[in-house]
Structures are given as C-alpha cells and as structure tokens.
Amino acid sequence: MTSKIAVIGFGNIAKAIITPLFDKKLINPKDVYCLVNTKKSLENVRKNYKYDVNIFQAGFKGSEIIWDCKVKLLSVKPQQLKNIIEVEKIKNNNNLLVSILAGVTLEKLIKKFPNHKCIRVVTNIPITVGKGSTGISWGDEITNDQKKFIRRLFENSSHIYEFPEELLDIFLSVTSSGPAIIALIIEALSDGGLSGGLPKKLSEELVMEMILGTVSLMKETNLTTTDVKNMVTSPGGTTISALRVLENKSLRSALIEAVVSASNRSKEFR
Ligand SMILES: NC(=O)c1ccc[n+]([C@@H]2O[C@H](COP(=O)([O-])OP(=O)(O)OC[C@H]3O[C@@H](n4cnc5c(N)ncnc54)[C@H](OP(=O)(O)O)[C@@H]3O)[C@@H](O)[C@H]2O)c1
Numbered sequence: 004m005t006s007k008i009a010v011i012g013f014g015n016i017a018k019a020i021i022t023p024l025f026d027k028k029l030i031n032p033k034d035v036y037c038l039v040n041t042k043k044s045l046e047n048v049r050k051n052y053k054y055d056v057n058i059f060q061a062g063f064k065g066s067e068i069i070w071d072c073k074v075k076l077l078s079v080k081p082q083q084l085k086n087i088i089e090v091e092k093i094k095n096n097n098n099l100l101v102s103i104l105a106g107v108t109l110e111k112l113i114k115k116f117p118n119h120k121c122i123r124v125v126t127n128i129p130i131t132v133g134k135g136s137t138g139i140s141w142g143d144e145i146t147n148d149q150k151k152f153i154r155r156l157f158e159n160s161s162h163i164y165e166f167p168e169e170l171l172d173i174f175l176s177v178t179s180s181g182p183a184i185i186a187l188i189i190e191a192l193s194d195g196g197l198s199g200g201l202p203k204k205l206s207e208e209l210v211m212e213m214i215l216g217t218v219s220l221m222k223e224t225n226l227t228t229t230d231v232k233n234m235v236t237s238p239g240g241t242t243i244s245a246l247r248v249l250e251n252k253s254l255r256s257a258l259i260e261a262v263v264s265a266s267n268r269s270k271e272f273r
Pocket residue numbers: 011012013014015016017038039040041042043044045061078079080081083086087103104105125126127128179
C-alpha cells in the first residue's frame with residue numbers, strides 16, 4: 004500500500020484502524036499525515052503514540068499538507084465536522100475520502116467535499132484487537148482498484164460487510180454501540196456473582212469466559228439461540244427461574260429499544 008494517507012481527526016477510532024496497519028507493515032508511518040485539533044493531543048501523539056507519524060494541529064503551519072494526500076480518513080466527531088473545510092486547491096476527483104462519522108450521509112459528504120469521491124464506513128472498537136466489524140457503503144464512481152485499497156485498510160482487523168447506505172445506521176447501532184451494551188451486561192452479571200459472594204475479579208472473569216464459551220458453542224455447532232436456551236433450561240429449575248425475572252423486568256424489550264434508539268440517534272446527525 005503506497006498512497007499517502009491523511010487522517011483528519013487522529014483520535015481513538017482512527018488509531019484503532021491505523022495502528023494494526025503499521026503493526027503489519029502494510030503502511031509506513033512516514034506516509035501517514037494526521038490532524039488533531041488541540042495542542043494537548045498533538046503533544047500526546049508525539050510523546051505517547053508508538054509510531055512516528057506526521058502529526059499536525061488543525062489551522063497551524065504545515066497542516067494543509069493533508070489535502071495533498073489522495074486518500075483521507077475522516078474521523079472527527081460528527082459535531083466537529085462543521086470545522087473541517089475542504090481546501091479548494093485540488094480539482095481531482097480521484098481523491099478518496101473515507102468517513103467513519105456516525106450518521107453523516109454520503110449526500111452530505113459529497114456536498115461538503117466536492118473534490119473527493121466519498122465512502123461511508125462504520126467500524127467498531129474490537130477492531131483494536133483485530134476482531135472488528137466494518138460496514139462499507141460506496142459512493143459513486145469508485146473503481147474496483149480503489150475499493151480493493153479501501154477494503155485492505157480494514158480487512159486485517161475486521162470482518163467487512165458491504166451494505167446499501169440505508170442499513171448503515173442499524174449496522175452501527177448493533178456493532179458500534181453493541182460493545183457498550185455488552186460491557187454493561189458483563190458488569191451487571193458480575194455484580195450478580197459479587198452479590199452471591201464471588202470476588203469481583205473472579206466473577207467478571209467467569210462471566211466473560213461464559214460469554215466467549217456460549218458464542219463459540221453457537222458458532223461451532225450452528226446451534227440457534229432457542230437451542231441453547233432449551234439445552235440449559237430444565238423444568239422447574241434454576242435457569243427458568245432466572246429467565247422469569249428477566250421477562251418480568253422486560254430485559255428483551257429494553258435491549259430491542261436500545262438498539263432502535265441508537266439507530267435513530269445516528270439518523271439525527273444527517
Ligand atoms: N468510539 C467508537 O466506538 C466509534 C465507533 C465507530 C465510529 N466512530 C466514529 O468515529 C469518530 C471519531 O470517534 P472517536 O471516538 O475516535 O473520537 P475522538 O477520540 O474524540 O477523536 C476525534 C479526533 O478528531 C480531532 N478533531 C476534532 N476537531 C478537529 C478539527 N477541527 N480538525 C482536525 N481534527 C479535529 C480530535 O482532536 P483533539 O483530540 O485535539 O480534540 C481527535 O483527535 C466519530 O465520528 C464516531 O462517530 C466511533
């Protein structure tokens with residue numbers, strides 16, 4: 004991968020996407036030009052980031068160089084997008100802009116970055132450990148070679164799903180907000196163990212192993228959720244007693260509404 008890459012907003016997710024590419028030597032840090040907003044972040048990257056990328060503070064000397072890169076990863080928060088202004092000097096629509104902003108549509112991106120072909124990507128934080136899920140919606144006129152290049156940015160550290168744009172909000176809700184929901188479930192189940200007398204750390208470890216084991220069982224044996232539920236729920240037993248409490252507290256409905264709510268929130272950024 005030889006093209007120079009600009010990263011507009013070198014924050015958590017951008018680092019999670021780019022770092023594995025450096026680790027696997029697919030990109031040279033010298034070919035990556037990163038932009039942050041504050042001096043604090045600039046110094047933090049210089050001091051603490053493990054690779055020596057080209058790093059600039061927005062609006063300061065030298066930062067315009069990012070607009071010379073053919074490929075740009077846009078990774079500011081949606082609320083910060085208004086502060087990013089395309090530099091007009093390039094009139095070359097072979098420039099690619101890959102946006103990972105929640106909810107910001109291709110239509111909006113194309114209006115804001117008329118000198119770029121735009122691509123919308125949704126990824127999630129497990130990309131940090133090479134187990135991400137990445138959804139891609141292509142804008143118009145992206146060539147097969149360009150698609151191949153963009154896929155390579157993500158395929159080493161995530162599963163790639165290519166979607167029509169209208170499914171990206173719900174994809175984001177399930178995959179990007181999902182880790183927070185799962186973390187909350189792990190915390191709550193661990194607190195259950197704690198209440199029963201297990202040490203906190205052990206309780207958390209048991210919950211995580213149980214979740215990993217359940218997922219592996221389902222993936223390796225093609226069991227459905229109903230199969231698993233039936234396998235561990237005996238008449239008048241402990242599990243049905245637990246499930247009864249969850250039905251009483253409407254856990255299922257709460258989770259469904261949580262996913263729908265995150266998707267609706269994503270649509271509000273349009
Ligand atoms: N977090 C997730 O799990 C997740 C998952 C999928 C997608 N996303 C998307 O990823 C995007 C970034 O999220 P994040 O969690 O990585 O946020 P973050 O850590 O806050 O990173 C945002 C970055 O943008 C920089 N920035 C802000 N304003 C700028 C400007 N005017 N010019 C240049 N850089 C600017 C910030 O610099 P300073 O630090 O100096 O302010 C920071 O480096 C969001 O749009 C989000 O929707 C997030």
